[in-house]
Each structure stands twice: as C-alpha cells, then as structure tokens.
Amino acid sequence: MKAQKHIKWSHYINYVVIAVATIVLGALSIAGVLPASYQIILENIAIAITLAVSLSMVVGFLGELSLGHAGFMCVGAYLGGKTVYVLAPIIGEIPALICGFIVGGTLAAVCGIIIGLPALRLRGDYLAIVTLAFGEIVWSIFMNTSEKSFGGALGMPTVRIDRDYLFVIALVVVLLCLAVTQNLIRSKHGRAITSIRDNEIAARATGINVTKYKLAVFAISAFFAGVAGVLLASSNYTVQSQKFNYNYSIEILVMVVLGGMGNINGSIIAAALITFLDIKLQTVLTGELAVLQDLVYAAILIVIVIYNNAPGLKGFREKYNIKNILAKLRKKNFDPSKSRDDEAKWDRVPTKIQMDEVLSVDVQVKSPYDPDKAGKGDN
Amino acid sequence: MSKVVLKTENLGISFGGLKAVQNLDLEIKEKQLYGLVGPNGAGKTTVFNMITGVYKPTTGKFFLDGEDLTGKGQEAINHKGIARTFQNIRLFNNMTVIRNVLVGLHNQPEFKCSMVESIFRLPRHFKTEKAMRERAKEILRIVGLEDERNNLSCNLPYGKQRKLEIARALATSPKLLCLDEPAAGMNPNETADLMSIVRRIRDEYNVTILLIEHDMKFVSGLCDEITVLNFGTVLAQGSPEVALNDPEVIKAYIGG
Amino acid sequence: MEIIETIINGLSLGGTYAMIALGYTMVYGIAKMLNFAHGDIIMVGGYTLFVTLSGMGRPIVGLALAVLVCVLLGVSVEKVAYKPLRGASPLAVLITAIGVSYLLQSLAQIIFTSAPRMVYVGGQDGLGYVVIGDLKIQKHILITLVCSVIIMVVLSLFVKYTKIGRAMIAVSEDKGAAQLMGINVNMIITITFAIGSALAAFAGFFMLMKSPSLTNTLGAMPGIKAFTAAVIGGIGSLPGAMLGGLFIGMIETIAQVVPGMGAYTVAIEFLVLIVVLLVRPTGILGKKRREKV
Numbered sequence: 001m002k003a004q005k006h007i008k009w010s011h012y013i014n015y016v017v018i019a020v021a022t023i024v025l026g027a028l029s030i031a032g033v034l035p036a037s038y039q040i041i042l043e044n045i046a047i048a049i050t051l052a053v054s055l056s057m058v059v060g061f062l063g064e065l066s067l068g069h070a071g072f073m074c075v076g077a078y079l080g081g082k083t084v085y086v087l088a089p090i091i092g093e094i095p096a097l098i099c100g101f102i103v104g105g106t107l108a109a110v111c112g113i114i115i116g117l118p119a120l121r122l123r124g125d126y127l128a129i130v131t132l133a134f135g136e137i138v139w140s141i142f143m144n145t146s147e148k149s150f151g152g153a154l155g156m157p158t159v160r161i162d163r164d165y166l167f168v169i170a171l172v173v174v175l176l177c178l179a180v181t182q183n184l185i186r187s188k189h190g191r192a193i194t195s196i197r198d199n200e201i202a203a204r205a206t207g208i209n210v211t212k213y214k215l216a217v218f219a220i221s222a223f224f225a226g227v228a229g230v231l232l233a234s235s236n237y238t239v240q241s242q243k244f245n246y247n248y249s250i251e252i253l254v255m256v257v258l259g260g261m262g263n264i265n266g267s268i269i270a271a272a273l274i275t276f277l278d279i280k281l282q283t284v285l286t287g288e289l290a291v292l293q294d295l296v297y298a299a300i301l302i303v304i305v306i307y308n309n310a311p312g313l314k315g316f317r318e319k320y321n322i323k324n325i326l327a328k329l330r331k332k333n334f335d336p337s338k339s340r341d342d343e344a345k346w347d348r349v350p351t352k353i354q355m356d357e358v359l360s361v362d363v364q365v366k367s368p369y370d371p372d373k374a375g376k377g378d379n
Numbered sequence: 380m381s382k383v384v385l386k387t388e389n390l391g392i393s394f395g396g397l398k399a400v401q402n403l404d405l406e407i408k409e410k411q412l413y414g415l416v417g418p419n420g421a422g423k424t425t426v427f428n429m430i431t432g433v434y435k436p437t438t439g440k441f442f443l444d445g446e447d448l449t450g451k452g453q454e455a456i457n458h459k460g461i462a463r464t465f466q467n468i469r470l471f472n473n474m475t476v477i478r479n480v481l482v483g484l485h486n487q488p489e490f491k492c493s494m495v496e497s498i499f500r501l502p503r504h505f506k507t508e509k510a511m512r513e514r515a516k517e518i519l520r521i522v523g524l525e526d527e528r529n530n531l532s533c534n535l536p537y538g539k540q541r542k543l544e545i546a547r548a549l550a551t552s553p554k555l556l557c558l559d560e561p562a563a564g565m566n567p568n569e570t571a572d573l574m575s576i577v578r579r580i581r582d583e584y585n586v587t588i589l590l591i592e593h594d595m596k597f598v599s600g601l602c603d604e605i606t607v608l609n610f611g612t613v614l615a616q617g618s619p620e621v622a623l624n625d626p627e628v629i630k631a632y633i634g635g
Numbered sequence: 636m637e638i639i640e641t642i643i644n645g646l647s648l649g650g651t652y653a654m655i656a657l658g659y660t661m662v663y664g665i666a667k668m669l670n671f672a673h674g675d676i677i678m679v680g681g682y683t684l685f686v687t688l689s690g691m692g693r694p695i696v697g698l699a700l701a702v703l704v705c706v707l708l709g710v711s712v713e714k715v716a717y718k719p720l721r722g723a724s725p726l727a728v729l730i731t732a733i734g735v736s737y738l739l740q741s742l743a744q745i746i747f748t749s750a751p752r753m754v755y756v757g758g759q760d761g762l763g764y765v766v767i768g769d770l771k772i773q774k775h776i777l778i779t780l781v782c783s784v785i786i787m788v789v790l791s792l793f794v795k796y797t798k799i800g801r802a803m804i805a806v807s808e809d810k811g812a813a814q815l816m817g818i819n820v821n822m823i824i825t826i827t828f829a830i831g832s833a834l835a836a837f838a839g840f841f842m843l844m845k846s847p848s849l850t851n852t853l854g855a856m857p858g859i860k861a862f863t864a865a866v867i868g869g870i871g872s873l874p875g876a877m878l879g880g881l882f883i884g885m886i887e888t889i890a891q892v893v894p895g896m897g898a899y900t901v902a903i904e905f906l907v908l909i910v911v912l913l914v915r916p917t918g919i920l921g922k923k924r925r926e927k928v
Contacts, residue, residue, distance in 0.1 A: 065726055118909065121916050124725055125669045129866055130912055133905035144898040180498050187497035187504060188485055188511065195471045195482045202469035205431060207457035207486045207551050216494065250733055257730050291744040298737035302716055309727035310719040
C-alpha cells in the first residue's frame with residue numbers, strides 16, 4: 001500500500017514543481033527582485049510547455065502526427081489577441097485576457113475539430129501533410145487580411161500585458177493544461193485514446209468510439225495551443241503571422257520528440273530547456289553563428305530518434321538504459337520486461353507508434369504464427 | 380427450443396468479381412458452441428468480418444436477437460453485443476495485460492464516467508476506476524491470466540496472448556463471442572485448457588460462442604453444431620459427427 | 636495569346652514540380668517513407684551549381700556536378716539516417732527526415748551565410764525569348780518544359796522495361812517477397828534515392844534558371860508543394876506524380892495571373908490538397924490498399 005502511495009505521489013510531482021516555482025517566482029516578481037529578462041524567459045517557457053504538452057496529446061497518446069500545431073496557435077493569437085485588444089480598454093487587462101483565452105482557445109478548438117475530421121479518414125503521413133497544409137493556410141490567410149482587421153503583413157497590434165504578472169498567469173495556464181491532459185490520459189478515456197494508437201482496428205472491434213476520441217483529442221490539444229497563442233500575443237506588442245509557419249510547428253514537435261514521445265514530464269523539461277537555451281544563446285551566437293544552434297538541434301534530433309527507434313539497437317537500449325540500470329541497483333532481480341505496477345506505466349507509454357495502417361501497403365502485422373494445422377485431413 | 384441469437388439470411392460478399400462468401404444461412408441458438416470450419420481460403424474469416432462490421436455484406440442480412448445489424452459499423456455492432464478475436468492477434472501491445480481488459484470494459488453501462496468527470500476528477504471517476512479494476516481481475520481469473528496482469532501484453536507467450544484477446548472480447552459483455560482460430564499455435568495441453576475455458580465462459584457468462592478452428596479434435600470435442608464452408612459456400616451443416624463425415628466435406632479436405 | 640503563354644508557363648513550372656514530386660513518390664513507393672529532406676537536396680544542388688559557376692564553369696558542367704553531388708548526398712543520407720530505422724515506426728523515420736532537412740539547411744547557412752547568392756545560369760541578362768508569331772516565351776521556360784518531358788519519358792521507360800525498374804516495382808509491392816525472389820532490396824532502395832536526388836538536382840537547375848536568387852531555404856517550400864503534388868496524384872505512382880506536379884504548377888501560375896488571387900496561392904494549393912485527400916484519400920491515381928483483418 002505504501003509503495004502504491006509513493007507512485008501516486010510521483011504522478012503529481014510536476015504539478016508541485018511548477019506550482020512552487022510559480023509561487024516563488026511570483027513573490028520575487030512582486031517584491032521587484034526578478035529582472036525583466038527573466039520574466040520574459042519565464043513567459044516564453046510557459047508558452048512552450050503549454051504547446052509541447054498539448055501537442056504530445058496528439059502525437060504521443062493518440063499516435064497521429066500533427067505538423068500544424070502553430071496553425072492552431074495562430075488562430076488563438078489573432079482572434080484571442082484581437083478580443084483582448086478590443087476588450088482591455090473596457091473591462092481591464094486581466095478580465096480581457098481571460099475572455100481572450102476563452103475566445104482564442106474555443107475557436108482554435110473548432111479548427112481542431114475541423115482538422116480532426118480528415119484524421120478520421122487519413123492516417124500517418126497523409127494526416128501529417130494535411131495538418132501541415134492547414135497551418136500554412138491559416139497564417140497565409142491572416143497575412144493577407146486588411147490593415148484594419150488583422151493588420152495583414154504589418155502584423156496585428158496587441159495589448160502587452162504587464163510583465164510583472166503575465167508569466168504567473170502563463171504558469172497557471174501550464175498547470176491547467178497539465179491537469180487536463182494528465183487527468184484525461186490517466187483515466188478510462190486515456191486508455192481508449194492509447195488503444196486507438198496501439199491498434200485502431202482492435203480498438204474499433206472492442207467498441208471504442210474512435211471518432212469521438214480522435215475529435216476530442218484534436219479539440220483539446222488545439223484549445224491549449226490557442227490559449228498559448230493568446231499568451232504569445234499578450235507578451236508582445238504585435239503578432240506577425242509569418243511566425244506561425246511550419247518551422248514553428250516543427251520546433252514544438254522537436255520538444256515533444258526530445259522529451260520522449262508520450263512522456264509528459266520529458267516534454268516539459270525539453271520545452272523549458274530548449275526555450276531557455278534559445279533565449280540565452282541569442283546573445284552569444286549573433287548573426288550567422290545563430291544557425292549553429294539549429295545545426296546542433298537537428299543533429300541531436302537525428303541521433304536521439306535513431307537511438308530510440310532503430311531495431312538494430314534494441315538490445316543495446318535495454319542493456320544501457322538509465323532507468324533500467326537504476327532499477328537494477330535498487331532491486332537485484334529486476335526484469336526490465338516486467339513493469340512493477342500498472343499505475344506507473346500511465347505516463348510512460350513506449351514510443352513505438354504504429355502508423356499508416358489503413359492506407360499504406362506496408363502493413364506490419366505480426367506474421368501470424370503458422371501452426372501445423374493438425375487434424376486438417378483427419379476426418 | 381431456445382431462442383436464436385445470430386441469424387444470417389442469404390449473407391454474401393464479393394470483392395470485385397470474386398464471390399468470397401455466398402448464400403450463407405446460419406442459425407445460432409442461445410448458449411450454443413457453434414463451429415465454422417473449412418479449408419484455408421474458404422471464407423470463414425470473411426464471415427467474421429461481415430458480422431462484426433469490418434466488411435459490409437453485398438447481399439443478405441444478419442440479425443442479432445432479431446435485430447437487423449446489417450451495414451452497421453464495427454463499434455455499433457460491438458455495442459449491440461458481438462465481440463471478436465483476431466486470427467493474427469491484435470492486442471494493445473504497449474499496454475499491460477489488465478489495461479487491455481480495461482479497454483474492453485470501457486463501454487459497459489455500469490462503468491459510465493464522462494470525460495468531464497475524469498478531467499475534473501469527480502468522485503465517480505475514482506469509483507469507476509476501482510470497480511473496473513476489480514471486474515478486469517475477475518475476467519482475467521477466468522482465462523488464467525490474473526498473475527500476469529501487470530506484464531506488457533506483447534511480452535506474453537503466444538498462447539496467453541490468445542487468451543488475453545478472449546478476455547478483452549469478453550469484457551465487452553457480448554451476447555455472441557466470435558473466436559477466430561483460438562487454438563492456433565497451442566500445444567495439446569494448452570488446447571485442452573482452452574476448451575475448458577471456453578466452456579466455462581459459456582456457462583458463467585451466458586454467451587453464445589461462434590468459433591473458427593482448424594483443429595478438428597477441438598471442434599468435435601467442443602462444438603454442438605458446425606457449418607463447413609468451402610469456396611464461400613456451405614458444404615454441410617449439423618452436428619460435428621454428421622457434418623464432418625459428409626462425403627462432400629471429405630472430398631473438399633482430401634481432394635479428388 | 637496570354638492564355639497560351641500562361642498555359643506554357645504553368646506546364647513549365649509543373650514540370651519542375653513534377654521532377655521533385657517524382658523523387659518523393661519513388662522514395663515513398665519503395666522505402667515507404669516521406670523523405671522530408673528531399674527539398675533540401677535541391678538546395679545543395681543549387682549551391683553546387685553556384686560554386687561551379689563562380690569557378691567559371693559552364694552551366695552544363697555545373698548541372699553534371701550538381702547531379703553527382705546530389706546523388707552522393709541522397710545515398711549517404713539514406714545510409715546514415717534512414718537505413719538504421721528500417722522497420723521502425725514510420726513516425727520515427729519521418730522525424731529523422733525532418734532532422735536531416737534542418738541539418739542540411741543549417742549546414743548550408745554556415746558555409747554560404749544566409750545572404751542570397753545570385754546564380755546566373757544564362758548570364759546576367761537571362762536566356763532571352765523565343766518569338767513564334769505573336770507568342771513571346773522565355774527560353775528557360777521552354778528548356779524546362781522540354782527537359783522535364785524528356786526526363787519523365789525516360790524514367791517511365793526505365794521503370795517499365797529495365798531489370799532494375801521491374802525490381803523497383805517488385806520491391807514497392809512487397810519487400811519481403813522481392814527479397815525472396817533474389818532482389819537485392821538494399822541496392823534497389825539506394826538506386827531509388829540516387830534517381831530521386833538526381834531529379835532534385837535537375838529541379839534545382841530549372842528553378843535557378845527561372846529566378847537566380849539562391850538561399851538555404853530554396854528547396855523547402857517547393858519541396859512541400861511537390862510533396863503535395865505527389866499526394867494529389869497518388870503517392871507511389873509515377874504518372875500520378877507527373878500529373879500532380881503539372882496540376883500544382885498550373886494552379887500556381889493561374890492564381891498568380893488572376894487579380895487578387897496571387898497572395899492566396901499557397902492557401903489555394905493546400906486547400907486543393909485537403910479536398911482531394913478527403914474525396915479520394917489515395918490521391919487521383921493512387922491504388923487503394925486494404926489491410927487484412
């Protein structure tokens with residue numbers, strides 16, 4: 001019983017860490033000791049975490065690749081940002097920001113459902129390309145709006161919310177996003193979602209409503225991307241639509257992948273680390289040198305994905321896995337193939353994602369064991 | 380006369396010009412153990428695919444408890460009460476054994492708990508989770524996998540994976556359970572064990588069972604009635620002794 | 636006359652897209668992966684051309700070198716990044732390909748900086764015009780059109796009538812069975828990457844002939860558009876890629892001529908993609924595959 005309690009507690013460690021950080025940093029900010037540059041870093045980290053956690057729902061748990069996450073963010077940034085801009089002089093900054101979250105998030109969620117509809121018919125690479133197309137369509141539409149409505153190529157002016165407390169609000173959004181995502185994933189609905197990822201045909205045969213869950217995941221994920229967009233709009237004086245092109249979507253995807261697919265805590269750490277490095281390195285690597293960073297990220301991405309997925313490295317992975325080595329040190333007769341407790345597995349879903357099952361030729365059904373068809377000619 | 384659970388009328392499907400199954404008339408009565416046998420390519424799995432909604436039949440209809448389910452989707456048919464296993468095992472490989480069964484319990488009315496309730500962690504969430512876990516253990520006990528419940532399903536040996544698939548299908552509390560070659564790849568001991576499990580499932584859960592199998596000992600030892608298919612048409616129907624000794628059937632198997 | 640000019644321009648642009656789309660579609664058909672880095676091979680070809688021309692080489696020498704460099708690059712990328720992942724989840728392969736794409740782009744930026752380089756394939760003044768009656772068509776457009784038609788015909792004949800081409804079809808149908816029939820699957824995959832990369836080099840040449848400005852993102856957007864073309868045509872199908880390429884080329888050219896539409900070119904192209912995929916998920920000429928249950 002005690003062991004179980006310990007494991008349960010570890011489920012909530014990410015909330016605790018972020019909540020404590022929010023309170024401490026918020027207090028420092030009120031006291032006026034937190035430098036503005038750190039406030040800005042914190043805002044950006046919170047935005048990145050929200051994006052990464054919401055994307056990991058689609059990629060890590062539903063098992064569909066979305067390359068258009070920045071598109072949802074764009075919808076939120078423009079429509080939510082506009083709401084804040086219009087309402088702020090009337091009802092004050094904070095209530096306007098909350099209205100902005102609701103408007104931006106909801107409209108992004110509607111887009112999520114619209115883009116989730118093809119997800120019902122398409123899988124894998126095809127869906128990836130449709131989401132990419134969606135993202136590109138969204139920003140190019142805002143790019144061509146008139147100056148009066150959404151600013152067009154010049155960008156849309158937004159309300160810069162006071163940086164003394166915007167990061168606190170952003171961290172609260174992170175906590176909310178985390179709570180929704182984790183509570184959903186660690187419930188019967190989460191099981192249904194991961195069952196679709198693991199084997200869609202079996203999930204259907206087991207009576208899982210695939211349509212409902214796919215749309216729900218796309219909607220929730222898009223909602224938080226939209227909210228992150230509103231945050232981004234509120235941490236700047238303008239929003240530029242080009243920012244939301246597919247490079248941004250891929251940047252978010254990189255965070256999810258580096259954090260370990262389906263590992264929420266990993267995504268959080270990766271998002272925070274990458275954002276922090278991005279901002280810190282901006283001052284060190286100036287001009288043409290800035291690209292060195294991209295080079296290193298790309299190289300790390302390739303190495304990590306190959307290391308984690310190459311079939312040829314399977315034995316090596318199991319032998320030299322930090323988690324397994326630690327567990328071995330703790331317990332002598334530890335078998336890595338056995339998980340100790342079902343609960344502990346909830347947020348540690350393996351990265352193997354079967355995609356492209358329905359549409360492609362390369363269906364990798366485990367070759368059915370061909371039994372010696374005994375008795376076939378007996379009678 | 381006990382009531383008819385599954386009834387097919389003139390059921391048939393063709394892929395392009397190939398008539399995979401034609402004129403299939405089945406009548407499976409409550410609590411019956413019904414076998415579907417035939418050489419490879421006879422259309423047995425296609426029949427399963429039709430009555431579980433994977434393929435839409437091109438001709439005919441099928442009824443569960445008198446309700447026409449022809450053309451309904453896989454999920455809807457499962458909700459109405461037909462569950463199945465697959466010839467090439469389809470487990471949720473990244474999940475533990477017990478979670479596979481828990482997914483099967485997902486739609487049971489007694490475990491209803493909306494997404495909102497789960498997200499906000501309302502009391503019903505915890506109550507359902509606990510109850511589902513208990514029920515899942517109970518189902519695993521029947522197929523003898525209770526001790527394996529925290530292992531990843533992909534690490535189970537082949538025979539146990541087949542049993543787990545049965546458990547998952549059973550968890551959806553079906554009226555009709557369709558087993559596609561449940562004994563394939565099992566040794567004689569495991570097969571005998573499986574036979575007793577299938578009987579227990581039928582008796583304890585009041586389900587009707589339709590199974591495809593090549594192992595004739597398994598079929599004749601277990602089934603009350605069988606249908607023999609060849610090239611998509613019915614060769615013989617009746618009790619295993621009668622149907623398997625039908626001259627047409629012997630010809631189909633031995634050739635000539 | 637303007638209409639005919641627009642059609643010729645569209646076909647020519649479509650030819651360039653078709654070159655790239657063929658690379659995508661062949662690799663997808665055979666290695667079953669979306670080679671996201673394909674567009675960046677074009678860019679590498681472009682820089683090779685730039686280096687050759689700066690060294691006073693003739694354009695044709697530059698093209699030959701670009702083909703060589705692209706083929707070597709394509710094959711080595713396959714060996715280093717994709718081969719270890721054969722049999723892994725398609726998502727892992729796709730993400731690796733995205734990584735390779737970024738790697739190539741940032742490498743190019745480190746070497747050549749982000750400032751655009753001018754590559755004048757036909758000299759500073761371009762190649763001039765061909766005048767047929769009332770028609771006045773730029774020469775490079777005709778060259779692109781003619782070359783791409785020739786390449787497509789040669790490629791189709793190659794796949795249909797040579798031993799290697801037939802082996803490619805076999806591998807795309809069933810890798811395992813092809814291997815059992817004695818086909819060296821690894822070699823076929825290498826050859827596919829080589830052909831795809833060579834086509835990318837040609838595409839880069841055509842693109843620079845049209846507009847001489849070269850940056851490290853030269854291939855990124857055309858790459859995505861060409862992939863769209865391949866998907867619209869039905870991925871894995873060679874005629875599909877050609878058709879899709881021409882289709883996208885025509886849409887783009889027409890959108891730029893119609894007043895008020897130019898700004899929405901990209902949106903229109905992607906909208907067409909989404910509609911096609913929703914109506915016919917396998918594309919116009921793609922084959923439907925059914926998973927065995």
